[in-house]
Amino acid sequence: MTRGSIHEYAAAVRERYRRGGKAEQGRILDAFCQATGYHRKSVVRLLGRQAVKPREPVGGRRRYGADVATVLRQIWEASDHLCSKRLVDFLPEFIGALERHGELAVAAGVRGQLLQLSAATIDRLLGPVRSSHLRRPWSRSGGSSALKAQIPVRTFGEWAGVKPGAVQADLVVHCGASGDGFFLTTLAAVDVATGWTECVIVWGKGQARVGGALHAVQTRLPFPLRELHTDNGSEFLNSVVYPWCQRHTIHLTRGRPFRKNDQAYVEQKNWSVVRRLIGYDRYSTKAALTAFERLYRLLRLWVNFFQPLRKLLSKERTGAKVIKRFDPARTPYQRVLAAGVLTAEQRQTLAATYARLNPVRLRAQVDEALDALWSLAERSGAAPAGPVATVGAA
Numbered sequence: 001m002t003r004g005s006i007h008e009y010a011a012a013v014r015e016r017y018r019r020g021g022k023a024e025q026g027r028i029l030d031a032f033c034q035a036t037g038y039h040r041k042s043v044v045r046l047l048g049r050q051a052v053k054p055r056e057p058v059g060g061r062r063r064y065g066a067d068v069a070t071v072l073r074q075i076w077e078a079s080d081h082l083c084s085k086r087l088v089d090f091l092p093e094f095i096g097a098l099e100r101h102g103e104l105a106v107a108a109g110v111r112g113q114l115l116q117l118s119a120a121t122i123d124r125l126l127g128p129v130r131s132s133h134l135r136r137p138w139s140r141s142g143g144s145s146a147l148k149a150q151i152p153v154r155t156f157g158e159w160a161g162v163k164p165g166a167v168q169a170d171l172v173v174h175c176g177a178s179g180d181g182f183f184l185t186t187l188a189a190v191d192v193a194t195g196w197t198e199c200v201i202v203w204g205k206g207q208a209r210v211g212g213a214l215h216a217v218q219t220r221l222p223f224p225l226r227e228l229h230t231d232n233g234s235e236f237l238n239s240v241v242y243p244w245c246q247r248h249t250i251h252l253t254r255g256r257p258f259r260k261n262d263q264a265y266v267e268q269k270n271w272s273v274v275r276r277l278i279g280y281d282r283y284s285t286k287a288a289l290t291a292f293e294r295l296y297r298l299l300r301l302w303v304n305f306f307q308p309l310r311k312l313l314s315k316e317r318t319g320a321k322v323i324k325r326f327d328p329a330r331t332p333y334q335r336v337l338a339a340g341v342l343t344a345e346q347r348q349t350l351a352a353t354y355a356r357l358n359p360v361r362l363r364a365q366v367d368e369a370l371d372a373l374w375s376l377a378e379r380s381g382a383a384p385a386g387p388v389a390t391v392g393a394a
Contacts, residue, residue, distance in 0.1 A: 084122035089329035090308040101358035154253035156261040165226035168266035176282030187213040194335040201292035207240040281377035288376040295369040304332040
């Protein structure tokens with residue numbers, strides 16, 4: 001007999017036990033002990049208790065109903081599953097963008113409740129539907145260069161107060177589980193001050209190809225490139241990139257070997273922008289190069305206009321606890337406007353680009369481009385979708 005059944009049995013005979021005489025109580029106790037195996041004194045205590053009343057629900061009435069949770073889920077999915085601390089600051093802007101393009105219709109009452117949500121409440125409302133479908137990839141490190149003695153080191157503690165134009169860059173390899181042979185790479189570049197991110201697909205990792213990708217980043221940034229910070233890989237510290245930086249008056253610095261925190265801003269984007277979406281499969285064909293180019297044209301708009309980020313303002317240690325304080329989450333586009341480094345014409349151009357972007361449609365286009373790219377991945381035992389480039393092509 002289960003514990004629940006025993007308590008049900010006790011509830012059924014309790015009133016009869018209390019009202020019965022001594023002989024009747026003795027018979028009830030005998031039957032109860034025989035059925036449950038309980039000691040007689042335990043049964044006396046159990047039947048002598050008052051009936052347990054159902055507990056009152058803890059806490060007050062729920063403030064946000066299913067209608068708020070449903071709309072919040074739609075917004076969260078349209079934002080590519082932003083974390084609550086970034087989403088809560090971006091909600092007014094993102095809801096306006098969705099409504100402007102007819103992707104979301106929110107009742108006035110629900111809209112008011114959405115704008116009152118805290119990060120903790122968003123976590124609670126999204127808890128039942130959150131799931132992770134991340135592709136866990138494999139990575140490799142780069143090499144070093146003899147030029148590093150001429151290039152100054154810049155550590156993780158020397159980035160406070162930088163202005164737009166100070167960019168960290170890194171190369172992400174698409175080599176699958178093996179670094180042998182030829183494969184495509186992605187040049188990821190992020191502006192430290194604003195978070196503006198550019199990704200350029202590179203045909204291999206030759207010095208001239210990487211130099212061309214850096215030039216492409218320079219032309220796409222909405223502000224001048226003043227500083228460039230990389231790791232110690234020979235794809236950056238070479239006789240192509242170093243003179244290019246000197247010609248364009250770009251201050252080139254490097255991190256310390258085996259200290260990824262010196263490139264923390266771009267390392268973060270390597271995961272959140274490149275690896276999280278693309279994964280760690282191998283790509284080495286012209287068809288994959290074309291698919292990457294289409295994807296990065298779309299991803300550039302999605303990340304810079306609709307993916308807010310937070311900046312660390314202060315960090316305080318109290319015993320074993322570290323308290324971090326962040327500024328309100330804003331997109332790179334909003335941070336660029338607030339920095340005041342654009343001309344009036346540049347502001348109008350960016351504003352026009354932002355106004356025509358439908359976040360839901362843009363995200364759908366990104367997903368289509370990802371599906372097309374994934375179909376070209378070269379997995380073990382499968383032939384590539386197109387002609388494979390020769391080893392050592394530059």
